[in-house]
Amino acid sequence: MYQSAARKNPIEPVELFSRQALSWSPELGRILNENGQDALENSRIVSRALEENGAVYLLSCPVGSRDRYRGCLSFVILPGKQPIESFLAVIQLLAVILSSFLDKLESITGVDGEKLLQLTIAVAGIIGHRGRKEAYLYFNEQLRSWAGCDMVAVGSLNDSGQVVLKSLSDVTSVDSRTERSRILMKGLSECVIHQHVDTDSGEGNPVFQEMLHVFSQKHACGLALVNGEGVRRGAVVFFWDGKKKDMRFTDTIRASGQILASALLALENRKGMSGGIIRLNRLRRLKTGAMVAVMAILLGLFSLLPVPFRIHANCSVLPVYKRFVVAGFDGILKQALVQPGDRVQQGQVMAKLDGRETALLKGSLEAERQKALKTRDHHLATGDTAATQIAQLEVLRLEKQIDLLREREHHLVLTSPIDGIVLAGDMMRIQGSPVNKGKVLFEVAPLNKMIVELGVAEENIGYISRGMSVKIRFEAFRNQAWQGEVQRIKPEAEIRNNRNVFLVELEFDNLDDRLRPGMKGKANVEGGKKPLAWIVFRKPWYTFLQLIDSLW
Structure with missing residues (x-):
């Protein structure tokens, strides 16, 4: 338990008890609170036995210096055969560490360190809840109590990067298909994008304004939950129906992002813990110290037993390499001779392109070439050297174009470059349609x-x-x-x-x-x-x- 010593705006005591501890006394929280108050008033460590069970001790240690105590850290323990002095030394060390932590938080402008500490201890209570649904309800209620607000919505990011609504105040089962849930998920997504959204800052976010209208609230403050590595885990939105929150608490909410992100990660990683908790509870029921010692030794030896470590991964099958059959020029697909799944040999004809247009164009160029040759011979006979050279250049130009068309005729028949299986390219359905230069018609790969x-x-x-x-x-x-x-x-x-x-x-x-x-x-x-x-x-x-x- 941690209780604050602040007289102005004190925070409520925060407690975290195991089920075994609660079985020792039905009023354990009140008794431990009184023990902590005694330690603060007398400025010393207080240690006393529990009246209902003399084997159980209550230990309280003030946090901070004598001139300024921040609060009191209290524990209820069952020391067994260990001397109580060893536990007192550990508790004093924890109090010093906690005081240093609060000093560091206080150096951050606008952040209430004790408020953050209260939040940390409060959300740590999720470890006492076996089911994820029960833990989320507890988490939501702790946030609402901590912020003093009227409603809290919590969402986490799934594998596809979308925000999923996980819990809503006073709602035991969240249905993400409803319109109200969709509006909340839009607001949570805005928090993930903008890191922090506050209706009191004058930003006028339209999604937040819509949420306030739908849920009849007056103020809202949203925060992206980002862990220490900069990875976004989710978002949380606080709603107030009445009194406007102060700006210092707004800064404290911003500073709580990493704490809440870590708690959210713990909530999402709760698979497989129920069996372990049940086994631990069974061990606690063993009454004799000898049996507990034997079980502890066996468990320790068993935990050191080397077992195969297997790394799980998804996998997919790929060909070693692929080859592509493409159209070398713009044309018309005359005929496709294979389809996906067919086995082909290297050099086998897979498709044919229409060559009529190429043949006509080549015939036209051949005629122009003959005409250019006649013109060249005429100028050569008349002795016109300049005209003869121009005609010769025209002949060369036409011959190059004819060579290009001959090369195109050579590629009218498309063949397989390798032995393999046709993976893609169902061209039989589009025979007679135009194809563009560079278009992939078939994919071929060896599957051996x-x-x-x-x-x-x-x-x-x-x-x-x-x-x-x-x-x-x-x-x-x-x-x-x-x-x-x-x-x-x-x-x-x-x-x-x-x-x-x-x-x-x-x-x-x-x-x-x-x-x-x-x-x-x-x-x-x-x-x-x-x-x-x-x-x-x-x-x-x-x-x-x-x-x-x-x-x-």
Whole structure:
């Protein structure tokens, strides 16, 4: 529990108790609050046993210096065989760290440090809620209580970069299909785009004005939730129906972005935690200290057990290379002889272009060439040297044009450049239509070897190296697994489905033609063996580090 010592605009005490602690006394919050008040009034650490359970101790330590106490940090603990003095030393250290943290926040102009601390402790209570829906309702209610507003809307960004409404005050189940929900999502999107939107600042945002009208509110303040790395996680909008908020609290809301972003990330990463909580509760029911010690030792040994570390990634099938058959000049498609799926040999005719116009033009130029030759011979006979040279140049010009038309006639028949399969180019449906120069008519690729491309998430690329074993199952052949090795890792990341991924490639022989370009599947890369505890807790640990970074 943390309680403020401020006499002007004091904040309400913030508490975070486990279920086990609440079972020790039904009025634990009131008792711990009184213990903290005693510590503040006497300017000293107060330690006493709980009346209902003598094995439980209440510890309260003032935060700050003697001439200016900011508040009091209180704990309820079950020390067991450990001396109470060791816990007192730890609590004093925490109080010093907390005081330093508040001093740092106070140096930021317009920011209420104790308000931010109250928010941090309040949202930390989401860890006590098993379900994501229950946790979001708790998160929303804590924000409304903290801001003293009438309504709060919270949204998060999905994989496609769109804002999804997650919770709304006094609404147990949010339906994103309703008109009111769509208006809120538009407002949350405005916050993500503009970082901060406030109807009191005179900006006159039309989307926010529409929200105020629909929900019959007078003031609104929206904030984009950005973590310490600059990544947008979502947005939150506070609504007031009555009294206008002061500007200092508006600045405090702006400063709370990283804290709320970390809490939102924790809400979105709650999969798979229920089973662990249930197992922990079962362990707590063990009454004998010997059994608890044995279980702790076994759990520690089990957590150090090396198990295979597998990196999961989506994958797709690509040909090793492609060749394109294109129109070399503007013309008419006379006939298409192949279609997608046909197997072709190198040099096989795939399509023909209409050559009648070319033949007519060539005949016309041949006639002009003969005329130019006669003119040249006439001037040569009369001894007119200048006219003879001009006529000779005209003959050369016509011969070059005739050579160009002959080359065009040579390309009226389009052939396959390689042995392979026609992947694209259904030209039979448009026979007789004009085609432009450079238009791709067919795509041909050999399918005897295929490339499987894996999209490995950025946070996992550091664990990938060449030669690692890969197991793949394709959607088309779920009962069969393909085994291979990592052959290439592209050095530059790409955006796939709004995620930053690195492309990893491996090749497979495809002599039976089962693999086709565009097939999708799931891949598991064998990353060696790691301790079980590292595999299970690495992501929660990184989330915790982000929360710490956002606070400091």
